[in-house]
Amino acid sequence: SQTIHQWPATLVQPVGSPLSLECTVEGTSNPNLYWYRQAAGRGLQLLFYSVGIGQISSEVPQNLSASRPQDRQFILSSKKLLLSDSGFYLCAWSKLLAGAGEQFFGPGTRLTVL
Amino acid sequence: GQSLEQPSEVTAVEGAIVQINCTYQTSGFYGLSWYQQHDGGAPTFLSYNALDGLEETGRFSSFLSRSDSYGYLLLQELQMKDSASYFCAGGADDKIIFGKGTRLHILP
Numbered sequence: 001s002q003t004i005h006q007w008p009a010t011l012v013q014p015v016g017s018p019l020s021l022e023c024t025v026e027g028t029s030n031p032n033l034y035w036y037r038q039a040a041g042r043g044l045q046l047l048f049y050s051v052g053i054g055q056i057s058s059e060v061p062q063n064l065s066a067s068r069p070q071d072r073q074f075i076l077s078s079k080k081l082l083l084s085d086s087g088f089y090l091c092a093w094s095k096l097l098a099g100a101g102e103q104f105f106g107p108g109t110r111l112t113v114l
Numbered sequence: 115g116q117s118l119e120q121p122s123e124v125t126a127v128e129g130a131i132v133q134i135n136c137t138y139q140t141s142g143f144y145g146l147s148w149y150q151q152h153d154g155g156a157p158t159f160l161s162y163n164a165l166d167g168l169e170e171t172g173r174f175s176s177f178l179s180r181s182d183s184y185g186y187l188l189l190q191e192l193q194m195k196d197s198a199s200y201f202c203a204g205g206a207d208d209k210i211i212f213g214k215g216t217r218l219h220i221l222p
Contacts, residue, residue, distance in 0.1 A: 034209075043201060043214035044157070059209070090156055101164075102147070103210060105156040 002027035006091050006106035013113055019064075019078040021109050023091030026072065031093040033074040034103065035066055038088040050074060086113045116140040118202050118213035125219040126192055134187045134216045136202030144205040146178050146185040151215070152198045160187070160200075192220055 003026045013019060025031050032051050036044040046059045048066035056066050063082060067075045074091055091106040118138040126132035136146065145164035149157040161169055163178035163185060175188040189196055199215040 036212075044212040046209055046211070049209050057209075097144070097205070101145070101162045101205075102159040103157075105158070108156050 002093075002104065004091060004093055004104055004106040006089075006109055008109060009107065010110045011112070013081050013111065015083055015113055016080045019076070019081055019085070019111070021076040021089055021091075021111075023074040023076075023106055024072055025074075025093045028072070028093070028095060030071060031095060032097070033068060034092040034094070035074065035076050036090040036092065038090060040087075044090065048076070081113045083113050086111055116204070116211050118204050118211060120200075120202055120213040120216045122214070123217045123219065125221065126189075127221050128192055128194060130192050131188065131190050132192060132218065134189075134200050134202075134218070136185045136187075136213055138183050138185070138202070138204045138213075140204040140211060143180070146176070147203040147205065147210065148174075148176050148187045149201045149203060149212075150198050151201065157201060189218075194220055194222070196220060 005024050034049045035047040037047055038044050049057050050068045053068055053071055064078050089109045089111055092103040094103045118136055120136045124132055145162055147162045148160040150160050151157040160174055161171055161176040163169055163176050166178055166180055168175055168177045173190045178185040197220045199217050201215045202213045203210045
């Protein structure tokens with residue numbers, strides 16, 4: 001069966017510090033991978049998606065970046081965090097095109113920038 | 115632009131039926147999905163409608179009308195554990211766009 005892991009579960013970082021969140025998927029190959037951010041009490045904002053190694057599409061220009069160094073690994077990074085980067089970060093994968101059915105979400109990372 | 119609209123909150127009584135509506139504007143639309151999210155948790159998939167009509171999965175049903183750009187999620191025999199946020203999501207190409215979510219409150 002397929003599983004998706006994210007770490008860390010919670011993170012508190014000062015403004016201006018770097019960020020690295022990691023997501024890995026097990027039990028499937030060549031998944032489509034996604035990073036979302038969810039502000040408190042709000043919907044999900046798609047940040048990045050990837051259909052293959054080294055292929056990254058950005059949805060929202062900001063101080064975040066993503067990389068996919070391996071087939072089942074997706075990393076979200078920032079060189080300098082802003083207060084507005086606080087939120088719940090969710091990684092997800094899908095086998096089909098995302099618009100065509102189910103996405104599977106990881107447990108998320110709750111980031112607080114102080 | 116692409117968007118999905120749904121009510122921010124809905125309240126219903128335990129054991130009753132509730133319908134959560136979703137209207138959308140998305141180009142290259144594939145279909146409509148529904149996700150449930152409990153406080154502090156990650157979204158979990160409930161249903162997907164690629165074609166017009168009703169899809170039933172246990173106590174949950176989902177409906178889509180492409181001509182009306184409209185869908186809904188129907189929850190029957192409500193239980194307290196159904197208290198959560200529900201998101202409709204519309205897909206196009208490699209990505210999916212989520213509505214802002216409907217918070218379902220269930221009264222005993």
